[in-house]
Amino acid sequence: MHRIEFTATGGSDVLAHVETDDPVPASGEALVDVAAAGVNFIDTYHRSGLYAVPLPSGLGLEGAGVVAAVGPDVTEVAVGDRVAWTGAMGSYSTRHTIAEGALVRVPDGVELDLAAAVMLQGLTAHYLASSTWPLEPGQRCLVHAGAGGVGLLLIQMAKRRGAEVFTTVGTQDKADLARSAGADHVVMYREVDFAETIRGIAGVERPLDVVYDGVGATTFDGGLSLLRPRGLMATFGNASGPVPPVSPLQLMPSLFLTRPTLFDYIQTPAELRRRTDEIFGWIADGELDVRIGARFPLADAAAAHDALEGRRTTGKVLLVP
Ligand code: NDP
Secondary structure: OOEEEEOOOHHHHOOOEEEEOOOOOOOEEEEEEEEEEEEEEHOOOOOOHHOOOOEEOOOOOOOEEEEEEEEOOOOOOOOEEEEEEOOOOOEEEEEEEEEEHHHEOOOOOHHHHHHHHHHHHHHHHHHHHHOOOOOOOOOEEEEEOOOOHHHHHEEEEEEOOOOOEEEEEHHHHHHHHHOOOOOEEEEEEEOHHHHHHHHHHHOOOOOEEEEOOOOOOOHHHHHHHHHHEEEEEEEEOOOOOOOOOOOOOHHHHOOOEEOOOOHOOOOOOHHOOOOOOOHHHHOOOOOOOOOOOEEEEEHHHHHHHHHHHHHOOOOOEEEOO
């Protein structure tokens, strides 16, 4: 089998494509032939050292594939099952061992690459729109980086819940994608001051109920300035760098601030499956459009990282064997 490993943190050049022995599934684990592994921004934080991991390490958290073998005491999955997962470090691999509690079955109506594509970004969009701030019809939200992996899915889920969606994007092509996903107002935040533009569109100083901000350093203050009293800033990522320290005084007028992470919203196998069942159902019914923006061979994981960090991707980026 082959996998991506790194022995030191740094740029994408630390990623090595290595051949290694097949892992043997331990008790409670399944060995899976990986059909597709998802590339996520968090992988770049692990690689760069922004989020520390013990080294040497594999990389990548999510994927989908077919169970090739099971270890002792596995009861939930069997050889031949189509499965998907998130939270299994080392998923940039042709074969991977995964705890059965982290696996979900992929229904027949859902292709494996689409399943891989929604495990991390789709679950994130799901918990943000339905749990962190359960959007209600008529509420106004802002989704930054609306043509990205989380962005395109979050726009669609926010529209399903009846919200009015403002979004920011970096290019005209990305604006077209965000609009096709259902965004009501698309702002080119590299060309204009997004906060002033949104104020102008809405006609009020503080129009938003909630800001979903995965961009971080460059957008945090502008987003905060748009929230109505008792609105929520959900800062969930650092694509432009981490948000600097915040004074509680910045949260006047009575704003709420949360820093959510996916793994707190899939704390049990039951919660994981409740969310994936809903997402897979929407995909099977043609109600959620999952855009695979790029596929890279596993050996080219570094190029996939360069594209993601260089803002050249849209939707999901997958690694395929
Ligand atoms: P995306 O596909 O959204 O890619 C990141 C996008 O961010 C880029 O395409 C770009 O879009 C925008 N961006 C803005 N400024 C920069 C910059 N300086 N450098 C690079 N990109 C920039 O990535 P993901 O969907 O994987 O993740 C989006 C965010 O969500 C990330 O911050 C990630 O860490 C976070 N996340 C958090 C989770 C959680 O539970 N907390 C779970 C999953 C993701 P544009 O060109 O339009 O500006």
